Amino acid sequence: MPTTRLDRAVIRDLPMFRPLSPEDLDAVLAHAVARRLAPGETAFRQGDAADAFFVLLHGRLKVTQTSADGQQVVVRHVNPGELFGIARAVRRPDFPGTAEALTDSVAIAWPADAWDALVARCPGLAVDALATVGQRLQDAHTRIRELATEAVERRVAHALLRLVRQAGRKTDEGILIDFPVSRQDIAEMTGATLHTVSRLMAAWEAKGLIAGGRKRVTVRDPHALFMLAEGEGR
Amino acid sequence: MPTTRLDRAVIRDLPMFRPLSPEDLDAVLAHAVARRLAPGETAFRQGDAADAFFVLLHGRLKVTQTSADGQQVVVRHVNPGELFGIARAVRRPDFPGTAEALTDSVAIAWPADAWDALVARCPGLAVDALATVGQRLQDAHTRIRELATEAVERRVAHALLRLVRQAGRKTDEGILIDFPVSRQDIAEMTGATLHTVSRLMAAWEAKGLIAGGRKRVTVRDPHALFMLAEGEGR
DNA sequence: CGCTGCCTTGACCACTTTCAATTCGCGTGG
DNA sequence: CCACGCGAATTGAAAGTGGTCAAGGCAGCG
Missing domain, CATH: 1.10.10.10 (Winged helix-like DNA-binding domain superfamily/Winged helix DNA-binding domain)
Structure with missing residues (x-):
């Protein structure tokens, strides 16, 4: 899994980091690594320990969930700029799904314990995360209604x-x-x-x-x- | 809609308020009102402005969502001690569903603008809310998988x-x-x-x-x- | 006591799935 | 460069699940 050092330019324009100063940005990136994913590679797999969380910089992923008997569903697609793999922020010890690259993709990864520090430095992040998860919950309910009716x-x-x-x-x-x-x-x-x-x-x-x-x-x-x-x- | 003044004893034992001092509890309750719901009454209806959020003290509710053509699905049931109607916390201006009492129920209601102040006084609440919403998202995905497969x-x-x-x-x-x-x-x-x-x-x-x-x-x-x-x- | 909901049950049939071949497109290696 | 091979897509036929339509029955309540 190839990783590279990061320049703050890569996250400067993401909405969630917009309010941060250049110094803040450097601090945010201190513990982050970039990770390149070829099509078919996974950022994490269902059941893995949730030891990291991510922002997608470039490319597309799909997140799937597989049941005990092998049936699979596509939970969602991840687009550039989006947070994903934030299981730990919602107090889950493991990832509930698998994130697989569909095209050549680049994601930034932070160790899961960085979450609290990150939120402390950038309080907007927690608010953003809550809104994001809330939006996904809405989407999920919409899908439930569609599937049911x-x-x-x-x-x-x-x-x-x-x-x-x-x-x-x-x-x-x-x-x-x-x-x-x-x-x-x-x-x-x-x-x-x-x-x-x-x-x-x-x-x-x-x-x-x-x-x-x-x-x-x-x-x-x-x-x-x-x-x-x-x-x-x- | 009958409302009554509140004693701090009623929320003292809820997990999310556990860490608060008696003074904090009083402050938290300053702007809250209790609301009693008879079976069939609603705490809020789909599309209403999200001007409040709630904790259920006693009873049971069901939350439903209805599509444009009248098809209805049960989104979830609310049990005593649970947060509900937190649309505003996830930055939604209106309620996406209807919450209806199934038995005689009592809920505490806060005006939606109280959310930020409440979170400031009780930071655990935001964390709790994030974990709660995250859990609900998991549940929703499980249901999606069931419906699909x-x-x-x-x-x-x-x-x-x-x-x-x-x-x-x-x-x-x-x-x-x-x-x-x-x-x-x-x-x-x-x-x-x-x-x-x-x-x-x-x-x-x-x-x-x-x-x-x-x-x-x-x-x-x-x-x-x-x-x-x-x-x-x- | 007669409503008004809620629940039950039968008959029918439409839509999806299942099963089973084939075909097609594309990357690989000879 | 071409042949091969595999995953993806198409298509037909048969089977079956679950929905629709239609008629009651039953219980609680005013």
């Missing part, structure tokens, strides 16, 4: 729209989701099977709503997708 | 076991869930229909695993239920 088609449409919002990149073909997403991934995000997702997406592709490829999705007609996701049915 | 029968078994853990009271019939739970409620907790839940529970009752009644559930054989919830299937 919506049909598969709608859930898949919602998932695609969420991916577009998080990582959409405009191209002349439409809006490309800017990291590799397999049908299996979408299935694990929506609680459906690979097969059902494939069939749905094939149908949408035939109608021109989206364009697909191996681990690639481009949304051509977001509005039509939105109608599928929200529309009052028929 | 498990069959209805297992989900219902899990839901009953969770209710037993939260509010089980030993009787000579078995373990009674100590507040009113309708089949509809269980359906809204598990993302199933009332009908499916009723059929499942009727079958379990025939096998002697549980005993039912109007808004009442008694678990007679928790171990057998656990097998259904976790067992490798057939």
Whole structure:
């Protein structure tokens, strides 16, 4: 796991560190290391001791959770600038999921015990963390409601729209989701099977709503997708 | 909404206030009011301005979320001693759900702006809140995984076991869930229909695993239920 | 005593999953 | 450079779960 020393420029522009002076920034980075992750590498695995926490500088990760019998779900995606792996801050001794890089990524890692010191120097961080976790809780409740009440088609449409919002990149073909997403991934995000997702997406592709490829999705007609996701049915 | 003045004895024994001196306790209570809720009354409703936060002293609440098209899910149950309605602490302007009393209940309410002052006087509270929200996030992810990967029968078994853990009271019939739970409620907790839940529970009752009644559930054989919830299937 | 909710139960069928082949795309190594 | 091989995606057919529709029954309360 290659690591490098850090310059304060790399975190100066992150919202959570915005209020800090240059000296503060240096202090914050004193115990931090950067870590580069190739696609498929993991920052941490489910069940590992939560001995660090992270900020993603560049790239994309997915966080998954696997049940005792091997069933896997995608918990969320991590985008640049976001805190992740803060299990310890919520008083958990181990990581509840696995964080895997989808593209070449760079994260900063702090030892878990640095949390308290960091918060002391930068009180905004705790507030930020609370707001962040609160927001994730909202998102989780939204997903629970979707899983509990919506049909598969709608859930898949919602998932695609969420991916577009998080990582959409405009191209002349439409809006490309800017990291590799397999049908299996979408299935694990929506609680459906690979097969059902494939069939749905094939149908949408035939109608021109989206364009697909191996681990690639481009949304051509977001509005039509939105109608599928929200529309009052028929 | 009947309110009364508060004596510090009522909060002295709550874990989050444990470290406070008697003077601190009085200060904490200075702006608080107690509020009594009859079954069916709500502490707040989805969409209301988040102008207060609460601790439940006595009774039980359920928190529900309703989607635009009227579909409802039970987000969680609130037990005595727990913080609830802390939307404002996670920087939300409104409540994302509705909190309804299931039994006669008493809650303490603070105006939302009291949060910062309270945290200043009692720093443990922020830590506690972060841990609480973090725990809820874990629970939410667990539920997401269940909804995404498990069959209805297992989900219902899990839901009953969770209710037993939260509010089980030993009787000579078995373990009674100590507040009113309708089949509809269980359906809204598990993302199933009332009908499916009723059929499942009727079958379990025939096998002697549980005993039912109007808004009442008694678990007679928790171990057998656990097998259904976790067992490798057939 | 008659409501008003809550619960039960049957019949039917739609949607998803399961099972099973194939095809396709891409990176690898000969 | 091409053949190979593996993971990803597609697609058909069959099976089954759980939802929808429809009719009561039962209990507590005014």
